[in-house]
Amino acid sequence: MATTFDAIVIGTGQAGPSLAARLAQAGMKVAVIERKLFGGTCVNTGCIPTKTMVASAYAAHLARRAAEFGVVLKHPPEMAGGSGVSVDMKRVKARKDGISGQSRTGVESWLKSLPNCTVYRGSARFESAHEVSAGPERLAAERVFINVGGRAIIPAMPGLAEVPYLTNSSMMDVDFLPPHLVVVGGSYIGLEFAQMFRRFGSEVTVVTSGSRLIGREDEDISAAVHAIMEGEGIRVRLNARCIGLSRHGGGIGASLECTGGPPEVAGSHLLLAVGRRPNTDDLGLENAGVTQDKQGYIVVDDQLRTNVPGIWALGDCNGKGGFTHTSYNDFEIVAANLLDADRRRVSDRIPAYALYIDPPLGRAGMTEAQVRQDALQSGRAALMATMPMTRVGRAVEKGETQGFMKILVDAETKLILGAAILGMSGDEVIHCILDVMYAKAPYTVIERAMHIHPTVSELVPTLLGDLKPLVPSNSSAAKPLVQPNH
Numbered sequence: 001m002a003t004t005f006d007a008i009v010i011g012t013g014q015a016g017p018s019l020a021a022r023l024a025q026a027g028m029k030v031a032v033i034e035r036k037l038f039g040g041t042c043v044n045t046g047c048i049p050t051k052t053m054v055a056s057a058y059a060a061h062l063a064r065r066a067a068e069f070g071v072v073l074k075h076p077p078e079m080a081g082g083s084g085v086s087v088d089m090k091r092v093k094a095r096k097d098g099i100s101g102q103s104r105t106g107v108e109s110w111l112k113s114l115p116n117c118t119v120y121r122g123s124a125r126f127e128s129a130h131e132v133s134a135g136p137e138r139l140a141a142e143r144v145f146i147n148v149g150g151r152a153i154i155p156a157m158p159g160l161a162e163v164p165y166l167t168n169s170s171m172m173d174v175d176f177l178p179p180h181l182v183v184v185g186g187s188y189i190g191l192e193f194a195q196m197f198r199r200f201g202s203e204v205t206v207v208t209s210g211s212r213l214i215g216r217e218d219e220d221i222s223a224a225v226h227a228i229m230e231g232e233g234i235r236v237r238l239n240a241r242c243i244g245l246s247r248h249g250g251g252i253g254a255s256l257e258c259t260g261g262p263p264e265v266a267g268s269h270l271l272l273a274v275g276r277r278p279n280t281d282d283l284g285l286e287n288a289g290v291t292q293d294k295q296g297y298i299v300v301d302d303q304l305r306t307n308v309p310g311i312w313a314l315g316d317c318n319g320k321g322g323f324t325h326t327s328y329n330d331f332e333i334v335a336a337n338l339l340d341a342d343r344r345r346v347s348d349r350i351p352a353y354a355l356y357i358d359p360p361l362g363r364a365g366m367t368e369a370q371v372r373q374d375a376l377q378s379g380r381a382a383l384m385a386t387m388p389m390t391r392v393g394r395a396v397e398k399g400e401t402q403g404f405m406k407i408l409v410d411a412e413t414k415l416i417l418g419a420a421i422l423g424m425s426g427d428e429v430i431h432c433i434l435d436v437m438y439a440k441a442p443y444t445v446i447e448r449a450m451h452i453h454p455t456v457s458e459l460v461p462t463l464l465g466d467l468k469p470l471v472p473s474n475s476s477a478a479k480p481l482v483q484p485n486h
């Protein structure tokens, strides 16, 4: 006999808990089911712990540069290979565990304290469209909200079964310095780990099948990120047509063509960061009749409804986002439609995200390549401006002048189409552009705004003053501002 609720929320990622709270507050009897760690990926194995570790890595990096700022460290110079700085990985991990743990227990105790809300531990599985099991429990509800997130893809690479490997989850247990970390994957997650471990003191090699790093970004952004990585001593191996793995000495070897012979890259530890897949394979979706795409993502409409009435999918498992803020935005969209008669839509949102290497990349809207493509197809005239961070006074003062800013606008409407800020505080500065995009205001609003000195943001109006026609072409092969050192 199933226990009946008004709503069942499966998973406590970035959408589920807030939605459970809103539903319970609205007087519904709510069940929340979590099978592992409260708070999900972001809190336990994603954003929060990685950004905590990025902060430790930044401190080590700055300490190594101390003399540039006139600061004298009193460590013996022979420490840590002569840099005078060594990193205590146990303390890095303890700091990370503390911050992540506080967040996790915060989510758990909050959910358990909510009136009208019952928390179940166990792996949820649909028995039918409106019945869900969680261990020995059987629950039923008219509304079911799926927020099960995703996990690292373990690719079918030759030799992978023979070697030990790490993922973003098992990296969280690393409390030692890998002598040589080989990162397979040249995208957002791989690059964040690559730079942080380089700064902790590891040798790092990034191996990717792509012809450039972060292939979704414009070529000049990729090139600048490549230069930043190599500038810190990270080796990058592009165009690996077939990555084969083997045991090599006490560690691992990677061949880049799978043609036999000695490995081309040898390291002590291997991190797989080649993408994510949704946690939908053991959810019993077939029992509910919920449609998935070929990769297992749950198919949803603009209001995040699945094909089955009364079942919604939010967060990474619907393939519409892949970020904490998109998952939280999913919660807002569902709550607005369900409880506030506010017809919010997924299609209302503007793509926005950051890459948390140092300096970070803040992104909003279209890339230059997309704008060029659009210009070719629609004939829409666009303008573009770029500015190297060496022109930003605040960056010069802080000794952090790597990167550049880029902005694209519609020549006719003056609306901002997209922007990339690769540079100091790029993850924050991008918001002054993003908000004007949401306001659907012309770029001249920012151009005329008085920004505070000295900031990176104060140069955004100056950047906009430099807009030039974007000549349509077949590729985004605009001359990179920074060339990689191949």
Ligand SMILES: Cc1cc2nc3c(=O)[nH]c(=O)nc-3n(C[C@H](O)[C@H](O)[C@H](O)COP(=O)(O)OP(=O)(O)OC[C@H]3O[C@@H](n4cnc5c(N)ncnc54)[C@H](O)[C@@H]3O)c2cc1C
Pocket: 010, 011, 012, 013, 014, 015, 016, 033, 034, 035, 036, 037, 038, 039, 040, 041, 042, 043, 045, 046, 047, 048, 050, 051, 122, 123, 124, 125, 147, 148, 149, 150, 168, 189, 279, 282, 283, 314, 315, 316, 317, 322, 323, 324, 325, 326, 327, 356
């Ligand atoms: C290394 C890394 C760094 C990242 N950094 C950033 C960043 O800086 N910024 C950003 O915006 N995003 C970042 N992300 C992405 C971000 O973590 C996710 O997009 C975010 O967590 C949204 O996830 P979600 O709400 O879909 O679910 P998740 O957070 O993945 O949570 C899903 C929950 O559901 C539970 N669950 C799964 N199946 C079941 C089941 N059958 N029964 C019961 N419970 C179940 C899981 O245990 C989990 O707790 C990062 C990801 C990684 C891996």
